[in-house]
Amino acid sequence: SSKSASPFDAIPLISDDLDSLRSNIMNLLGAGHPSLDSVAKYYFQAEGKHIRPLIILLMSAATNGTSPIFGHGTTRHEEMDLTGVDEPLSPKSILNDYNPNLSGEVSSASASSSSSVILPTQRRLAEIAEMIHVASLLHDDVIDESALRRGAPSSPSTFGNKLSILGGDFLLGRASVALARLRDNEVVELLATVIANLVEGEVMQMKGVDVGALHGSGLTSFWTPPQDLSAATSQFPGPTPEHFTSYLQKTYLKTASLMAKSARAATILGGHGEGALNQWRASQGAGGISAQEQEEQMVHSARVRDAAYTYGRNLGIAFQLVDDLLDFKSTSVSFGKPSLGADLRLGLATAPVLYAWQEFPGPEERLKEMVERKFEGEGDVERTLLAVHKSQGLARTAEFARHHADEASKALDVIPDSEAKAALQRLVGGVLDRVK
Numbered sequence: 132s133s134k135s136a137s138p139f140d141a142i143p144l145i146s147d148d149l150d151s152l153r154s155n156i157m158n159l160l161g162a163g164h165p166s167l168d169s170v171a172k173y174y175f176q177a178e179g180k181h182i183r184p185l186i187i188l189l190m191s192a193a194t195n196g197t198s199p200i201f202g203h204g205t206t207r208h209e210e211m212d213l214t215g216v217d218e219p220l221s222p223k224s225i226l227n228d229y230n231p232n233l234s235g236e237v238s239s240a241s242a243s244s245s246s247s248v249i250l251p252t253q254r255r256l257a258e259i260a261e262m263i264h265v266a267s268l269l270h271d272d273v274i275d276e277s278a279l280r281r282g283a284p285s286s287p288s289t290f291g292n293k294l295s296i297l298g299g300d301f302l303l304g305r306a307s308v309a310l311a312r313l314r315d316n317e318v319v320e321l322l323a324t325v326i327a328n329l330v331e332g333e334v335m336q337m338k339g340v341d342v343g344a345l346h347g348s349g350l351t352s353f354w355t356p357p358q359d360l361s362a363a364t365s366q367f368p369g370p371t372p373e374h375f376t377s378y379l380q381k382t383y384l385k386t387a388s389l390m391a392k393s394a395r396a397a398t399i400l401g402g403h404g405e406g407a408l409n410q411w412r413a414s415q416g417a418g419g420i421s422a423q424e425q426e427e428q429m430v431h432s433a434r435v436r437d438a439a440y441t442y443g444r445n446l447g448i449a450f451q452l453v454d455d456l457l458d459f460k461s462t463s464v465s466f467g468k469p470s471l472g473a474d475l476r477l478g479l480a481t482a483p484v485l486y487a488w489q490e491f492p493g494p495e496e497r498l499k500e501m502v503e504r505k506f507e508g509e510g511d512v513e514r515t516l517l518a519v520h521k522s523q524g525l526a527r528t529a530e531f532a533r534h535h536a537d538e539a540s541k542a543l544d545v546i547p548d549s550e551a552k553a554a555l556q557r558l559v560g561g562v563l564d565r566v567k
């Protein structure tokens with residue numbers, strides 16, 4: 132598909148950065164065996180939305196320069212030991228995009244005047260996040276038996292299931308090497324957790340969940356359960372609050388976790404990490420700064436990290452809600468999605484169905500029955516599509532996506548105004564535009 136098809140075009144600030152993203156990823160993915168090389172690079176050949184790299188690069192630009200240790204990691208980075216690197220992943224290909232101007236000591240005074248600079252480590256993080264995402268897509272298209280991806284034949288239909296799985300594993304391996312080279316344990320931990328979260332979300336989607344186990348998990352706090360539900364006693368019970376909660380938990384794990392944790396990781400690489408700041412306090416670096424100012428910096432950086440996480444989390448949930456909504460619109464075919472009601476065919480009761488079931492719990496629509504048998508009965512998919520379209524399900528899903536989009540915007544309040552912050556706001560709008 133062409134560039135103009137992307138709803139995220141209106142973000143010129145970092146278009147150059149996105150151009151280099153793909154070629155850098157290609158450099159990270161060179162494999163000795165031609166089959167492995169082809170499958171690993173396959174999904175990077177088509178134009179993607181690159182929403183995860185966008186979040187990371189913009190969050191970096193928006194928060195850089197507000198930490199006294201901004202830019203310090205870069206020095207360590209260029210001095211690192213490069214022994215044991217396999218060809219053709221040469222040390223040069225890993226490092227050749229590093230801007231030498233960013234090395235050396237950066238005082239907080241000079242840092243604040245260059246607040247829109249994106250560090251090489253943050254660019255690398257954007258590449259790592261996209262590699263993890265594409266690894267999950269390679270596995271996902273095997274699991275979903277999906278023939279199409281972004282309007283073209285999927286990897287499994289081109290290379291087969293076995294190579295697709297191995298290609299995804301290879302991507303995770305190379306992403307891990309690049310991640311380790313960032314030399315920041317907080318960041319490694321965050322991204323490793325994301326990989327586990329993606330798998331947890333996928334299994335939760337595949338196997339369902341013991342909704343009883345969700346009690347007391349704190350997860351219900353981000354969903355206001357409908358007031359009129361008396362599920363246990365009603366003759367025609369609607370969905371329980373736990374149906375919504377587990378849907379949202381799955382959504383967080385499978386989509387929002389990567390956006391949330393990599394946005395947080397971007398701020399850590401920008402000098403807002405707790406570990407690095409503690410070291411700074413314990414060292415000469417913080418010498419001339421009063422204890423109170425040091426404390427204020429700690430509090431400020433914690434707010435920045437949390438803001439980045441909250442932004443990514445809410446944007447991710449809004450993004451997936453919109454995606455789930457589009458599954459019920461025939462226009463989605465033009466987005467390269469396989470077909471109307473694809474999620475239903477996979478047995479998935481997403482937000483539009485849960486809302487429709489809540490509105491029509493009665494025997495005429497029989498939604499409970501169909502949800503429970505995963506729409507596998509004769510005509511279930513068609514009947515559910517009709518029920519969703521006569522209900523407020525799509526409107527309420529859009530409304531709920533807007534709620535999360537608003538939360539994402541609000542999270543940015545603690546970040547100083549800048550071009551990058553304005554672009555992060557536009558990105559929120561871009562996610563919602565897909566349902567306008």
Ligand code: FPP
Pocket residue numbers: 263266267268270271274275277299303326329330333385386468
């Ligand atoms: C796309 O969702 C899939 C995901 C967001 C995550 C899938 C995760 C796994 C398969 C677990 C393995 C993870 C790794 C890191 C190897 P979708 O099927 O709803 O959307 P689609 O329309 O893009 O296929």
Ligand code: MG
Pocket residue numbers: 271272275277
């Ligand atoms: Mg899929």
Ligand code: MG
Pocket residue numbers: 271274275
């Ligand atoms: Mg899937």
